[in-house]
Amino acid sequence: MTQETRPSILKCEDLGVSYGAVPAVGRLDFDIRKGEFVAILGPSGCGKSSMLNVISGLRAPTRGRVHVKDQELFTPASKPPRLGYVFQSHRLLPWRTVRQNLEIALAASEVPRRDWEARIDEILSILHIAQFKDAWPMRLSGGQRQRVSIARALLVDPAYILMDEPLSTLDEVTARSLRQELTGICQRTDATVVFVTHSIREAVYLADRILILTRGPAEIFEDYTVPLERPRDYDDARISEVEADIVRRVQAPWGLSVEKEKAVA
């Protein structure tokens, strides 16, 4: 099945968010299909968090519609979407063990209890953290905690997974290893992922498509299909070429200039 013929998982139409008279999200229209890995790339303060709050079901939009699979969200009859969310910080409950953190998410997702053990064992072994099943989150490294957070997101049979800069707080070596694993896991589980990042290179390495946003209030400046086959190598020169291409494209809408970049450097 080609990407175009796959069913739509998350569709936003004329989506807008305002706080009083202040618009945070201008107008967003996009459609994400089953199994797609879509990166959202935008400058700081452009309204990405507001957009995430809406597509995670936490906040109703001021304008427009959100559809998850066939169901429209934020209507009196609609149920909130079942999704996985990997936050910037792990947001695990520190007073519950790794297993208990996962069990709480499973219980809330109404997964039958008899399936818990097998599912937890499987997901932890996929993420190479099976040995930490009964550990307290405080005893784990930042990378291990984020792996548990990814495990929690994958475990609940989500319609889609939101990832909000999940690797930005990790050291580069850990982030590289997780990036590599993430692509493998998402392909293996056929997960639909919306990945917010500031890093153009990260977006190019991970995503099938990149939604490039304008400066706030956010609008889609370009829906960019990454012209690279998988598997990809993070240090590949072709990734650098695509990254340079995107930098060229966003210079004007993001207000970047060679002088400014030099000044920042």
Next chain:
Amino acid sequence: MTPLQKQGWAGLALLLLIPAWVLAASNTTFIEHPMIVVRELPPFLANPETWSNIGITLARVAAGLALGVVAGFVAAFVMTRSRFLGEVLGYYVTAALRTPSAIAAILALAIFKGSETGYALVVAFITFPYMAVGLRDGLANADRDLDEMSQVYHLGLLAQIRHVWAPYVAPFIFAALRNAHALAWKVIVVAEIFGAAKTGFGAKFEHAWSYMLMTEVHLWLLVFMVIVLFAEYGLIRQAEKFVFRWR
């Protein structure tokens, strides 16, 4: 600190008390020599009346403290749910915090004529503001990130209370409980003395003091301290250790 080290510090504290006690006993007429008190301890403890009086005071503290904890929880919950009630109740709670416990004891016992309800209400009135303020502060500082996570993963209200809010406010509850517990013991003795109780630790202490039975005064004081220390270190701190084992 290892358990052995902790026991070492406790032993040292006890050892340091003995010379101070001996010194005080040899310089005043009101303090008995520790050896006399220790000699009288076995018959004192063998007397069923001792245990019955300890039990009565213990029951009054437990009832009052339980009432205070429940009232504190309700007050904190109401204060955090409604801004209007939070502001209004806040003044009452602050006033209750600053009310001298002896005055509260006299008033409550005058109203309830020294009944068991009166003792429980005195303890509850003095302890509930500590619980209310502690819990209110805990809820006010609740981790919004975890709150958001529990919404995203659709944790029901009970699951949120059990897995997110209760563990989050637990340190505040324990801190408040320790204060409330310490105060409850002090207040009950004052109430028993002022309330002219016939039974209970305060009544026996008052009786011994009136008749200048100084050994008995010391014995009651010793037993009182042992019970309070046991409740603090043997119960509350152990419960705290269990609840915070993840740290």
